[in-house]
Amino acid sequence: MAIPLTADRLVAALRAEGCTVREVAGWRSNNRNHRGAWGPVHGVQIHHTVTNPGDDVVSLIFRGHSALPGPLATGCITKNGVVHLTANGRANHAGGGDGRVLQAVIDESYGDRPPAPQEHDGSPGAVDGNARFYGWECENKGDGKDPWPRVQYDAIVRATAAICRAHGWGPKSAIGHLEWSDWKVDPRGFDMKDFRTAVAERLEHEPGWNPGEEDDMPTPAEFAKAVLTLDGVISVPGAPATNPTWTLSSVQTEILKRIDMVRATEAAQTAAITKLASLVGSGVDTAQVVAAVQQAIADAVVKVSVEVIDGSQEG
Structure with a gap:
């Protein structure tokens, strides 16, 4: 069982990992805790925003929209690699998903991928993911063609590793939305197996590690x-x-x-x-x-x- 990080601990963990953090005004009290439990937490879910260039994507994640009230994630990671914190607590990002996946994440017992989900929001066997997962909404059209800039991808890896490190979790505590619900396809454009490998590499080093630092001087x-x-x-x-x-x-x-x-x-x-x-x-x-x-x-x-x-x- 893991107690959710406080706002201060979350910010400290992200900055220690080398993330550029922007605290959106009001994020520390922005949550959906009045609608249900927040915690115990067991992992991090990765999403894409399905937005276009010029959209105020951070405000969208903070406030939500007519069909789904905000906040829509713990934070929004924009294409410039900035982690915008938008919620401190429960957020509308994961919805219902497969309990077998949740257990595999808790145990970190799966191989390259968790079991294929067979549940979704509203299905009879679905479990509440909003109570159990931090969520990163990552700026991208979600069409499989919109590129993921290196600085953004690195920020997503760092932000995820920061939470995993703070809780003592391994990389298998990070999953994509498509690995949680059989209705979802996000994140599109990169593979979660490769993503977990990148998180694992970062967790093998000290917080804030930058690849190549140790290899600058030849033997x-x-x-x-x-x-x-x-x-x-x-x-x-x-x-x-x-x-x-x-x-x-x-x-x-x-x-x-x-x-x-x-x-x-x-x-x-x-x-x-x-x-x-x-x-x-x-x-x-x-x-x-x-x-x-x-x-x-x-x-x-x-x-x-x-x-x-x-x-x-x-x-």
Whole structure:
């Protein structure tokens, strides 16, 4: 059994997940709780609005229309990726649906998809979904052709993951309206199986995770492989006049050659300084002097590499 999130907890969860949230004036007291229970809650349902460009879709979800009073969902997610909060409590979005689906969502026991619904609003075996599900109405014509902008789809995934995370649910607590009622077809234009996969990936990371953040810096092995496989031609400082440009793999070879030269010099200098320290007398800390030389050599190695790389970029 899950107690519905308070308005403050819902806002905090959405923002932590990276959603752009707009609190529509009056949303915190806008609900249908006087018409029936709100909770316990068990999942999130995804819908499309069946609206056209230029429609005041947020007001529609907040107020409803002549045939169905509002609010029509917990929030409206517009094509620009903004999550407009429109209700705090029960909303007219899910209607009646299949109790077997509800149980599968509660148990998170199904495979790729919950059992096919065999009930709808008003059918003899239907159960009340408005009491059990948060709802996202997502701006779209619903004709299967109207595109879902990436920023909007990402916002729907984030908003759904935010609620699931707050309740400790997995991705199978998110279903489409078409998976709840055999009368419904929404959301059209993306597959709920793929959607749940995206929610699952987000739940595997910390709130607010952005794909690609962890992969920006290549590993040394990846860098070496990239250098050896690229065919770019670049300028290198100190290159002979007869060979003013080198391939990237040649740059790597040059860096390694110069480092080897520095290391050979380090070995010779270290031996010489050790011998010198022994001749000067016991008042000299040999280990300290050698360590200082080795640090200077290490700094020189870095400097050599940077000089080669910076010089290659100038060309």
